[in-house]
Amino acid sequence: MTIPATLDHSTAGLVCLLRLIPHIGLMRLGLAHESWALDSSALFAAVIDGQLFDAQTPGAQVRHVSESETPPGMRHVCVELAYADSGIVVAYHIVTYADSAALETWIVVQNEGDVPRRVTRLDSLALDLPPDGYHLCAFTGAWGAEFEPQRMILNSAITLESRSGRSSHGHHPWFTLVRNGRSLMSGMIAWSGNWVIRFTPKLDGALALSGGLHNWEFAVDLAPGASVAAPPVTLAFATGADLDETAVQFARLGRQFWYPRNALADALPVEWNHWWAYEDRALDEATFRANVDVAARLGIEVCTLDAGWFGAPDADTHWYEQRGDWDRVNTARFPSGIRALADDVHAHGMRFGIWCEIEGLGIHAQLAERHPEFIAMRDGERLGYVCLGNPAAQQWAFETLDRLVRENGCDWIKLDFNLNPGAGCNRTDHGHGAEDGLYAHYRGYYALLDRLRATHPEVVLENCSSGGLRIDPGIARRTHMAFLSDPDWPEHSLQVFWGATCMLAPDACLHWGYSEWAFAEHPSQTFNPCDPALQPHQVDCYTRISMLRRFGFSQRLPDLPEWVAQRYAEHIQFYKTVMRRFVREADMYRLTGQPLGEGRGDRWAGFQYRMPDGNEHLIAIFRLPGGEPSRALRLKHLQPDRVYTLSWIDTGHRAQMNGATLMDAGLHVENLPEEGSAIVLIHG
Ligand SMILES: [Zn+2]
Structure with a gap:
């Protein structure tokens, strides 16, 4: 094919101009009046057998350019680069969106040689930013402390990252650079495992920005003919210093191109979930049914059975230890089985949700004895999860979730993940290598979610991970919403919503009103709806905070004072008739x-x-x-x-x-x- 001399990837809001002949390079990137990147930018980087491959590597030749626009408004260009005599081919992908100032890039490295090659670093993005004053905004994430803000002047090297094996435990995979108060660039990484973004001041005053998949404890061996893909990194640009100007772009792109949809998810149903008010120890069939009765009267639309329904038939078991035995029902708590509960919820005109930690493996789960080959291990020690880098485990996970949906009539699955896999599994009998186990697990998990949605397109998938410790645009492309945090006392709930909506649209978020914690203890999580001192304006405030996004309750509904129940019913009615249309469709500032x-x-x-x-x-x-x-x-x-x-x-x-x-x-x-x-x- 004839290679064009330049590639103009600009949109109405973005200027993106690349040179392809004689060598690939960046001519301009950013806003019409201000370029955000220098022509010294490497664009991407891969380290293969200790050697760096990027746009600046001598001998890099564009050998093919392809372009598509499916769906309309999303322009995808792939530039294939061959590196003389190395056998290495890098496919550099660039996507832009017609109505925004955003672009997305990633790379796929292919070994076309005849010997195995070892890849130890994959940066989907590598730019040199012009010398200027930069302010960095970021968020750290930890349990019950998601979206804690960090702001700093960038005058020394800074790394944002997760090494926990979960995308939001460490930092959240998002950042914004504000350039001298005049313009801003926000970025996020579509990956649920370990990721990194590096900011490195250079001697000439430029600021080097690179990142994507984390190179920490990572290596993948590419056999001849094999390839490996790095996750997409998305950037959005805007004038001024207001974070909303890029957040709104991300939200619009999410709604139009990224988030999966179905009829139930689009309805933004109001949810009740049993967890905080009962946990596993105080929940049984009669209690669940009593709540279902009241939920229907209040106008709630989904009732979710959280942890505690599976595993050994013993009322004294603890949910965490039983994870993995999804084929067993705790009949001491639920003697009629799960289908009977689902039928009861459906008979009340509502939809039925169920919790499952399909990746989790409790210490008492029989699954570990039946399938020791599924267990994720590092240096011979169990990591506490099922390695979905093992195709057999991935097949088991699909069959398990498929059966849960079919046998119980589930309309909604809350998928949780309550541990840090760290660098991940390094077994060598799973089909992955010793140093790409975590990468393979997440590729497996994404494939599982895609297959589940293809098989059950009508079922809603909720993404949760110890609350909000795996919130990222990668998983947001495969689930219908992110649960924001375990605690939800008012100021914390506002904190995490304010932060999460820098990345996600409000309708991609779920968080309940101030929950009644019956057993777990937290100094701020003290709500008691039966407190005689409770005032109507407090109930309104707590409930409306939840109504800012997808909305729900985790409270003992049959025990609510009549006046509180009445107020909830009124708020639910307002949400349905007025507010949720705004949550679903409006730009939020x-x-x-x-x-x-x-x-x-x-x-x-x-x-x-x-x-x-x-x-x-x-x-x-x-x-x-x-x-x-x-x-x-x-x-x-x-x-x-x-x-x-x-x-x-x-x-x-x-x-x-x-x-x-x-x-x-x-x-x-x-x-x-x-x-x-x-x-x-x-x-x-
Ligand atoms: Zn493994």
């Missing part, structure tokens, strides 16, 4: 800084949901303990000279204001108590 747990961060929170036509907006407002008595919230993306009608849904108050006032002076909010909330609908 943050109107305050990030509230943080333990009394830190902003003490007010405001979120603006702007429908795509710009004619309708929903504003959700919260005042946290310690918040000043009043706050002006400056709205975004209104028309300055247009007159808007504001309706406060609690008080019935109405007002008219023009867009310029709402954006400059802001929406003035007062008379909210601490732990108070308001919702304002705006038409114009």
Whole structure:
């Protein structure tokens, strides 16, 4: 084929220009008025038998360029590079999206030689950024402390990474660079295992940015003819310093191109889940059925049976130790079996969800004795999970989930993962090598999720991992939502929602209202719906925080005081009739800084949901303990000279204001108590 001299990959918002002849190189990348990368950029990097292969490697020749646009609006170019006499071919993939200033890149390395080659590093992205002042924004993630913000001036080398074997335990796979306050670039990595992003100042003042799959404890041996793919890294660019300007691009791309969909997921059903209120020890068939009765009366649409239903038929077992025995039902707790519970939920006009940690392997699970070949091990020690890098284990996992759905009539599966695999399995009898076990596990897990969705396209898949420790755009392409965190006390719930929506659309997130923790202990997780001191405005605030995304409860529904149950029913009705359309379709903008747990961060929170036509907006407002008595919230993306009608849904108050006032002076909010909330609908 004839290779074009240049490749123009620009869109309405993005300038992306590559040179292909005589050698591949970057001519321009970024916004129309400001390029974000230098022509010294390596574009990508692979280390093979100790030798670096990138765009700058002497002898690199473009040998083929292919292009497709499926689906429309997503332009995918693949540039194949051959490296003289090495037998190594790198396929460099670039995707851009018509209506955004975003692009995605990754590489596939192929061994076309006749001897095995060892790959020890795969960077999907390698750019040199121009000398300038850069501020880095990132989030760390740990149990009950997801989306803790980090902000720093970039004047020394910084690495963001996960080495836990889970994408969000360490840092979350997201960052933003703000360049001298004038423009910003956000990035995220579509991978659920170990990943890395490196920021390295160079001697000439440029800032080297590279990353993708983590090279820590990683190596893959490529037989002749074999290939290995690195995960996509997505970048989005915007003018100014407002994180919402790239977050909205990611959310739109997610909805249009990345997130799987089905009818039940699209409905954003309101959920009840038994976990925090009962755990496994206090749950049995009668208790579940009693909750189902009340859930139906409140207007709840999905009832989920969480951990505790499987394993040995003994009321004293602990769920964690039994994981793996998904073919056994704990008939001491559920004497009629799981199908009977599902039938009961369906008879009430609701949908049935079930929890499963298909990767997990408890110490008392019979599965380990029946299938010792499934066990992930490192240096002879068990890691506590089933290695899906083993094709036989992957087949077992599929058959197990398929059977759960078919036999029990499940409409929803909550997939959890409660351990850190670290560098992963290094057995050599699984089909993977000693140093790519974790990589193979995640390729296996992704294949399992894809096959499950293909077989049961109507079933909703919820992604959970000790709460929110595996939230990333890779898994978001294969599940319908991410559970944000185990704890959900109000300020923490706002913290994780504020953070998660830098990467994901609100409708890709699930978090319950302030849950009633009956057994687990946490100093801030103290909600008791039966507390005689509980005030209506507190119930409204706690519930509305959950309503910002996919919405649900984990409470003892039959024990609720009548007035609390009544209030929940009203909020559920409002969510169904008004709010969830905004959650599903609107662009969401943050109107305050990030509230943080333990009394830190902003003490007010405001979120603006702007429908795509710009004619309708929903504003959700919260005042946290310690918040000043009043706050002006400056709205975004209104028309300055247009007159808007504001309706406060609690008080019935109405007002008219023009867009310029709402954006400059802001929406003035007062008379909210601490732990108070308001919702304002705006038409114009
Ligand atoms: Zn393995």
